[in-house]
Amino acid sequence: MTKSVYSFAYGSNMSPKRLSARVTVIESLGVYHLSGYQLRFHKAGDDGSAKCDAYYTGDTQDVIWGSLYKLSADDKATLDKIEGVGNGYEEKLVEVSNSAGETVNACIYVATRIDENMVPYDWYKTHVVSGAEHFQLPRHYIETIHAIEAQPDPHRGRYLQETAIYSRHPVLPQEDDNYGTLDASFKAAGGEEGVKKLVNDFYDNMEALAEARNILNMHPKDLSASRDKLFRFLCGWLGGPRLYREKYGPISIPMAHKQFKVTESDRDAWMLCMEKAIADQPYTPKFKRYLYEQLMVPANRVHQVNVAAK
Numbered sequence: 001m002t003k004s005v006y007s008f009a010y011g012s013n014m015s016p017k018r019l020s021a022r023v024t025v026i027e028s029l030g031v032y033h034l035s036g037y038q039l040r041f042h043k044a045g046d047d048g049s050a051k052c053d054a055y056y057t058g059d060t061q062d063v064i065w066g067s068l069y070k071l072s073a074d075d076k077a078t079l080d081k082i083e084g085v086g087n088g089y090e091e092k093l094v095e096v097s098n099s100a101g102e103t104v105n106a107c108i109y110v111a112t113r114i115d116e117n118m119v120p121y122d123w124y125k126t127h128v129v130s131g132a133e134h135f136q137l138p139r140h141y142i143e144t145i146h147a148i149e150a151q152p153d154p155h156r157g158r159y160l161q162e163t164a165i166y167s168r169h170p171v172l173p174q175e176d177d178n179y180g181t182l183d184a185s186f187k188a189a190g191g192e193e194g195v196k197k198l199v200n201d202f203y204d205n206m207e208a209l210a211e212a213r214n215i216l217n218m219h220p221k222d223l224s225a226s227r228d229k230l231f232r233f234l235c236g237w238l239g240g241p242r243l244y245r246e247k248y249g250p251i252s253i254p255m256a257h258k259q260f261k262v263t264e265s266d267r268d269a270w271m272l273c274m275e276k277a278i279a280d281q282p283y284t285p286k287f288k289r290y291l292y293e294q295l296m297v298p299a300n301r302v303h304q305v306n307v308a309a310k
Contacts, residue, residue: 050124186238203227
């Protein structure tokens with residue numbers, strides 16, 4: 001009888017299509033979670049981009065969601081080679097749980113080679129998001145993944161190859177109707193000049209609106225540095241040059257704001273300033289809606305992290 005192994009997938013292998021393209025899956029056992037760990041995109045990949053890591057914190061409030069698979073021992077060995085066990089990842093046995101309280105001892109991959117300056121390629125993030133959506137993980141968790149900065153893979157043939165499993169006729173993304181891929185959003189926002197105008201209008205609104213008085217007081221009196229940081233962050237977040245990282249280093253937006261008491265009203269005030277700023281830009285109606293909805297994701301996460309920290 002062939003020996004089987006339980007594997008807890010939390011990164012790109014969480015996508016059934018991704019994993020099935022690599023090995024034969026005996027059984028998919030659905031959604032499980034791992035406590036005391038954080039999902040981080042900082043494992044240094046051989047291709048120069050970041051991959052997922054199950055980063056141990058020991059804090060039971062930290063949870064990684066994913067899918068549990070049963071693989072044959074031979075297929076697990078094949079997957080170990082693909083993932084690079086002994087070369088950037090190591091295998092670890094952990095206890096994962098499902099919503100019914102059932103626990104299983106399963107294998108995971110944890111990073112041994114970390115680079116906080118790396119970001120994932122667009123296709124890799126697509127795999128992770130696809131898996132999270134397929135298994136209908138908690139919405140706030142999926143939003144956190146969506147908010148992760150990604151970069152276009154300069155080898156577009158690899159992009160086509162990696163994403164072909166999700167489409168019968170894969171094509172390279174086009175900037176006019178594929179916001180969020182490559183630098184389409186950055187271009188739609190008008191490049192650096194357009195992003196700078198958006199940020200300046202945003203902070204002008206913050207200074208003018210009574211509803212924003214509380215969040216304005218969270219900033220230094222001189223908003224020059226705040227304007228520069230948001231401008232640089234948004235350039236990279238929209239798929240353009242990663243100017244924030246170049247000057248200030250890597251950033252996690254929720255963690256950077258954890259020191260502040262960000263209430264639901266504060267989040268709404270921030271979004272009101274941004275909504276008015278977006279409305280004043282020469283964007284298409286479609287991009288205005290898209291940009292507002294996407295900015296709601298990090299705004300929500302800042303509030304959620306703050307509430308959880310109380």
